[in-house]
Amino acid sequence: MNQALTLNGLSVAFGGFKAIKDVSLSVATGELRVLLGANGAGKTTLMDLVSGKIRSTEGSVRVFGQEITNWPEHRIARAGIGRKFQIPSVFRDLTVEQNIQVACCNKHPSVFANLRFGVSADRRRRIVEILELTGLVEVARKTAAFLSHGQTQWLELGMLMAQDPKVILLDEPTAGMTHAETSKTADIINRLKGRHTLLVVEHDMGFVREIAQHITVLHLGEVLAEGSVAEIENDARVRAAYLGSKGIS
Amino acid sequence: MALERKIQLAAYGLFIAALFLAPAFGDEFWLNRIAKYLVYGMLGVAIALTWGYAGILNLGQGLFFGMGAYMLAMSLKLASPTSLSQGSDTPVPDFMLWNAEPGAPTDLCCINKGSFLWLPFQHQWFGLAMGIVVPVVIAGVLGAVIFRKRISGVFVSIITLALVLLVRLVLVDAQPITNGFNGLTDLGWLTIGGIEFDPYSRATYYLCAASLSLTLIVARLLADTRASLILQAIRDDQLRARYLGFNVPVYQTFFFVVSAAIAGFAGMLYVVVTEFASPTFMDLSFSVTMVVWAAVGGRSSLLGACIGAILINMIEAQVSETEALVEAWKAIIGLIFVLVVLFMPRGLGGLAHALVARFQRDEQPSAPAAVGAARSETA
Numbered sequence: 001m002n003q004a005l006t007l008n009g010l011s012v013a014f015g016g017f018k019a020i021k022d023v024s025l026s027v028a029t030g031e032l033r034v035l036l037g038a039n040g041a042g043k044t045t046l047m048d049l050v051s052g053k054i055r056s057t058e059g060s061v062r063v064f065g066q067e068i069t070n071w072p073e074h075r076i077a078r079a080g081i082g083r084k085f086q087i088p089s090v091f092r093d094l095t096v097e098q099n100i101q102v103a104c105c106n107k108h109p110s111v112f113a114n115l116r117f118g119v120s121a122d123r124r125r126r127i128v129e130i131l132e133l134t135g136l137v138e139v140a141r142k143t144a145a146f147l148s149h150g151q152t153q154w155l156e157l158g159m160l161m162a163q164d165p166k167v168i169l170l171d172e173p174t175a176g177m178t179h180a181e182t183s184k185t186a187d188i189i190n191r192l193k194g195r196h197t198l199l200v201v202e203h204d205m206g207f208v209r210e211i212a213q214h215i216t217v218l219h220l221g222e223v224l225a226e227g228s229v230a231e232i233e234n235d236a237r238v239r240a241a242y243l244g245s246k247g248i249s
Numbered sequence: 250m251a252l253e254r255k256i257q258l259a260a261y262g263l264f265i266a267a268l269f270l271a272p273a274f275g276d277e278f279w280l281n282r283i284a285k286y287l288v289y290g291m292l293g294v295a296i297a298l299t300w301g302y303a304g305i306l307n308l309g310q311g312l313f314f315g316m317g318a319y320m321l322a323m324s325l326k327l328a329s330p331t332s333l334s335q336g337s338d339t340p341v342p343d344f345m346l347w348n349a350e351p352g353a354p355t356d357l358c359c360i361n362k363g364s365f366l367w368l369p370f371q372h373q374w375f376g377l378a379m380g381i382v383v384p385v386v387i388a389g390v391l392g393a394v395i396f397r398k399r400i401s402g403v404f405v406s407i408i409t410l411a412l413v414l415l416v417r418l419v420l421v422d423a424q425p426i427t428n429g430f431n432g433l434t435d436l437g438w439l440t441i442g443g444i445e446f447d448p449y450s451r452a453t454y455y456l457c458a459a460s461l462s463l464t465l466i467v468a469r470l471l472a473d474t475r476a477s478l479i480l481q482a483i484r485d486d487q488l489r490a491r492y493l494g495f496n497v498p499v500y501q502t503f504f505f506v507v508s509a510a511i512a513g514f515a516g517m518l519y520v521v522v523t524e525f526a527s528p529t530f531m532d533l534s535f536s537v538t539m540v541v542w543a544a545v546g547g548r549s550s551l552l553g554a555c556i557g558a559i560l561i562n563m564i565e566a567q568v569s570e571t572e573a574l575v576e577a578w579k580a581i582i583g584l585i586f587v588l589v590v591l592f593m594p595r596g597l598g599g600l601a602h603a604l605v606a607r608f609q610r611d612e613q614p615s616a617p618a619a620v621g622a623a624r625s626e627t628a
Contacts, residue, residue: 051492077494091485094478102482105475106494111503114476163493 003064004029004197005050005081005167010059012049019045021221022059027167029064032189032198034208036232037218038242043201044086046218047169050199051083052076063167078109082165086172086201088152092145096136096155099144100127103162126162134158134188150181157188168192170200174207186210217242253605260552260601261465268458277449284448284457284522286562291464291515292539293558294551298468299508300540301549302477303501304401304484309409310539312416313384313509315530317516319420319433320383322526323367324376327357328437340371343435344428363426373440380517381510388509392502399498401487410533417531432527439521448522457518461555464511468551471507480504545589546596553598560597561585 007025011018020042027033035043048054050061052073060069068079077083091099104123105114119127131137134154139147144155153173160168173189174182182204189211192198202208208215208229215232217224219241225232232238268287272280292314299305326332332340339357345364346355353360357367369375391412395405421429439446446453471477480500483490487497520526529535539558546557564585568578593600 053488073488073491074494074496077492083492085489089486089489091482091489093485094481098478099482101475102479102490103493105479109494109496111476111500114479115471115474117470117473117475119475159493 002029003027003062004031005199006062007046007050008060008062010046010049010056010061012045012054012056012058019221020049020056023218023221023223024059025216025223025226027197027199029197030194032193032200032211032213034212034215035199035201035218036208036215036238036242037224040220041218041242042221043218044171045221047083047171047199047201050076051081051169074109077106077163077165080166081169082160082163082167083169084153084156084160084171084173086175088149088156090144090147090152090155090159093143095141095143096147097127097131097140099155100130100158100162103159106163130158130161133161133191135184150177150184153177153181153185154188157185157192161192165196167197167199170198170202172201172203174202174204182207183210252609253602256605257552261469264552264556265462265465268462269455271458272451272454277451280451280454281449281522282566284454285519286559287457287461288515288519288522289539289542289558289562290461290555291511291518293542293546293554293556294464294468295508295511295515296539296543297546297548297551297554298472298511299505300543301547301551301554302472302484303480303504305501305505306403306406306540307409307505307508308406308533308536308540309411309413310508310512311531311533311536312409312413313388313512314516314519314535315413315416315420315526315528316383316387317380317513318520318526318530319427319516320370320379320513321376321439321517322433322436322520323370324373325436325439325520325524326433327367327371328373328440329435330437331435332437339368342367342428342433344431345425348425361425363423366426377517381513384509384513384516385506388506389502392505393498396498396501396505399487410536413531413536414533417528420531421528427528430528432525432529434525436520436524436526446521448524453521457522460514460518464514465551465555468507468511472551476500476503541586544596545586547598547600547602548596550596550598550602553596553601557597 003026005027007023010020010023012020023046035046037043045054049056052071055070060067062068063079063081066079068076071079091102094102101119104119104127108114131140134157136151136155136158139151144152147155157173170189174185177185186207189198189200200211212229214227215229216226217232217238224241225235225238227235271283275283292310296307296310299307326342327340331343335341335346335355337355341355341357341360345360349360358365395408400408420427444452446456479490479495483495483497483500491497516530542558542561543554545561546555547553561582565578565582568574568581574581589596595602
């Protein structure tokens with residue numbers, strides 16, 4: 001089975017309003033898939049469905065063939081799905097290092113397995129490696145609440161690396177970032193490519209070009225088109241619905 | 250070892266040493282009073298563990314304290330000379346006799362409808378065990394329900410607050426078996442391995458000092474585990490923790506239960522020291538007072554919360570017994586609270602942390618040593 005993530009006829013309705021309608025999607029192992037769509041197209045809702053934040057009304061979600069539809073969040077996470085939120089969400093009162101350390105503990109997530117002190121040398125090295133990859137070495141001892149917006153985003157990416165899930169969902173990883181920060185984020189994401197399967201929601205088309213292989217376009221809760229960057233750029237329906245007549249600028 | 254860690258260890262060491270040296274400086278009466286404050290110190294630790302580390306503000310900690318107290322008090326009541334000399338095979342508490350219906354047999358099994366519940370408490374060990382088991386079970390069930398339902402913040406406080414009042418009501422209402430408002434008085438002494446714990450003896454003081462030390466050490470060790478770090482992460486952002494694969498309610502319930510066990514333990518000691526158990530332990534004001542102790546001492550510091558509890562009670566006793574201040578002592582204590590909350594929002598413990606951090610900055614202005622070392626390791 002080389003499909004990492006498979007959605008089959010996934011639907012959700014909120015009080016009669018169908019936010020996601022019969023979405024089927026299949027992401028191959030190691031692929032980076034970008035989800036594109038206008039506001040309200042259902043991108044974040046789709047991620048919420050996959051990660052268990054909201055329960056679907058129809059359809060199924062599978063990770064490497066394992067059915068995880070409507071499981072509680074922590075079990076979906078254990079099944080191998082990691083998620084980064086649109087609004088960066090880190091543990092604000094812990095230091096940067098501790099944030100990553102917590103994410104590292106997820107191999108044995110029960111209370112009793114964690115009634116131990118300190119971290120192993122292996123894990124220690126991994127934490128330092130992640131701090132270096134995300135450029136957070138200088139602020140390792142800083143409380144996460146005092147990080148800049150960009151640093152907070154990178155910290156959350158670092159936590160994902162520590163968690164090391166098979167499938168990573170990224171919700172607008174460059175939202176609110178400067179140009180320099182965006183390109184550094186693209187670096188980090190390109191490094192995740194191959195090792196992990198990624199599903200990325202993004203608006204910034206320049207950024208999408210930098211990282212994307214395949215794009216799926218959502219429109220009003222349905223899959224509108226799917227294909228390579230070039231195919232999507234030239235798709236008339238996508239232009240009409242989302243990109244505007246000028247294409248990817 | 251980091252400087253901060255050394256200072257922390259030294260603080261714990263000094264405090265525990267002081268506990269065991271105190272008997273050299275006062276008489277038995279004074280020691281009895283201090284022993285009572287040490288029990289309050291344990292409550293401070295219990296509050297800090299849930300409030301500071303888990304972000305769970307329990308406004309009903311008195312429930313666990315009271316349960317612990319009543320369980321042991323029942324055993325000690327049956328061991329008292331009056332209960333033993335009622336002329337029956339089994340000891341019978343005096344209040345049951347006073348309220349017995351005419352013709353009721355003078356026997357613990359059936360003097361009234363509920364009195365059989367007292368039977369196992371004839372064994373002191375049963376009372377001691379129940380003093381921990383009952384709070385733990387209540388906390389376990391309560392925690393599992395509350396946290397699985399994802400109730401958090403102020404709503405947890407409201408539920409715990411309501412629960413302690415509810416149990417207090419039931420306790421007072423079950424007068425035939427609890428002696429209602431009057432509580433359980435005229436108790437026997439706790440006897441363990443031939444040692445009788447006379448409340449006005451050094452043995453009892455040492456029992457409390459040892460219990461507090463043990464509580465502090467266990468709580469400190471627990472706070473240093475990875476589980477505690479994950480718990481703090483959960484406090485900061487539950488959802489994030491869930492998405493990392495942690496079963497959040499289990500973590501919260503676990504620490505809630507530990508806190509309840511400490512409170513139950515403290516309740517039992519309180520009975521040994523003061524020789525009574527009463528529904529006032531479950532008064533709202535008592536549970537709130539515990540939270541205030543922890544706030545003054547520093548909710549995110551176990552030792553701070555413990556010292557806060559002891560210090561406030563010492564000041565309170567001192568002020569309320571000074572003739573000139575007899576009328577004003579409540580205002581003075583209130584003023585201390587207000588000043589602490591205004592100027593030291595993280596309490597005494599937070600103040601100590603800030604001082605250490607400042608000292609550390611002066612010592613080594615360069616990048617943190619540990620990270621530097623870690624970097625060279627991979628280089």
